[in-house]
Amino acid sequence: MKRAIFVFILLFFVATQVHAMTLESTEQAINNSGKTRTLSMRMANLYGIQVIKDYPTEKKRLAKKQLDEAKKVMNDIYKALLSYGPVTHKPELARTVKEAQDNWHHMEKMLSKPPTQPAFLDVLDLSDRLLEANEMMTSYMESLSPVPTSEIINIAGRQGMYSQQLARDYLAASLGIDKEYRIDLMLDVAVEFESAMLTMEGSTENTAKIKGLIKSITKMEWRKVYGSVTECIESNGTKFNVGLLVKFCDTLLEKTTRLTGLYIEVS
Template sequence: MFKILLPTSLLLGLLAASLPCQAAISDAEAVNRAGMQRMLGQRIAKSYLMIGTDTRVDLAASQLDSSIASVEENAQLLDEYAANDAIRKALEDATQTWHQYRQLALTQPDREQSAELLRLAERFLGQSEALVQEIERHSGSQAARLVNRSGRQRMLSQRIAMLYLAMTWKLPEQRLRGDFDAAVAEFERGLDELNKAPQNTEQINRQLDQIGAQWRFARAGFSLADDARFVPTVIVTTSDSLLRKIEQLTLDYERLAGSSR
């Protein structure tokens, strides 16, 4: 199953590259797309580790393939959007790392090379974060900050699951538990920040209530890791449910940002 990913992903990438030129995306959509790159980079590492730990392998293979295609599509749109030199430089840095990361992510998962995969995932995350910050700075919009914050929650849903899987696989990385705890704490701070945003509509507040309930369920599963009782299938399923809810929330913030211009 895993070996067929390479040609499929490359085909999807070529198809994305051959799409006709579209109208330039808005600042709000650019923040969302760049923020999505953060999430996709973590999701790719999560899918790689799902395959390595034999956790819902068919789903992981599908997610890996679609995530790689989405990174390629977003990169093309952001390249067409790039509004200044700082944004173009940040995009170039992320793209260079992406080429290395993609090549490794498409190999058969292996515990020995997982450290390098996680290192590249971390670098791509940092560079994508820098890209988001440059676009948000260019937009000068407070609403764009909410798109960024919500989009970062989307990334954290996948980062938390990725780090949980790395601990499940007992990878020889000393920082895994600390990074996991930090991601959980950041998710809670971000949720609190979004709940307090004065720009929230009734619909957004309802979505935040649903996300909060899903998050509390996820936290119950995390506590089992303290006793080395890992439940990767539960955590993967919960993180994907969170992702879907936060994706819709981010789109609503993007629309809010677009209407406030």
């Protein structure tokens, strides 16, 4: 099951590589831009997994493989956005994309270093800066489209980012890195995730298929993630099961990715 989830996520991001070179609509540009937010958190997460001493060797190898794939996808997305027509004709937007790309290059260099806890500290900091730059870039992209569904696509896409941000901060807390701060971040993200789910539940764009998937995420995947995070918080950061939480968050990413795709279909 876990391998199936990995394949789905990998195909989703690899598909971005194929289509990114020929972006044909603002919705595609928004979607690809939004994926950089998820990738900024996911790559920090994948790097951190390799730092944990007692984590299974095979899973560390898989994390490295996923990280290498994610790097390639990230580079392709920035190149595609910079060559997208509306971006090339708007200097301010092009500058915003370039600034995000520059932030990415700084993080990319750090991700190429051997995984150690000190290096992970730097990756955590750089991933926050990259996320901020990618958020700004995506907001600019969204402003290009007068289509109302672009906002709901953005909201759905952000849920995938939240799944990986939770995994990243849970992992960091398990290593004793700014534990109280990371727990506070997890609480904030949990609130944002639930608020976004409520927004999507009330969207006029919802089809029967979308409604069913939202219900599945809320009642199943999110409940599992929330339960693990709550256990950690209620134990004052003494109870961790990184492998289980990572698995739950990857499943949540797979489902929210599928949800984003459904919103794109009706846009």
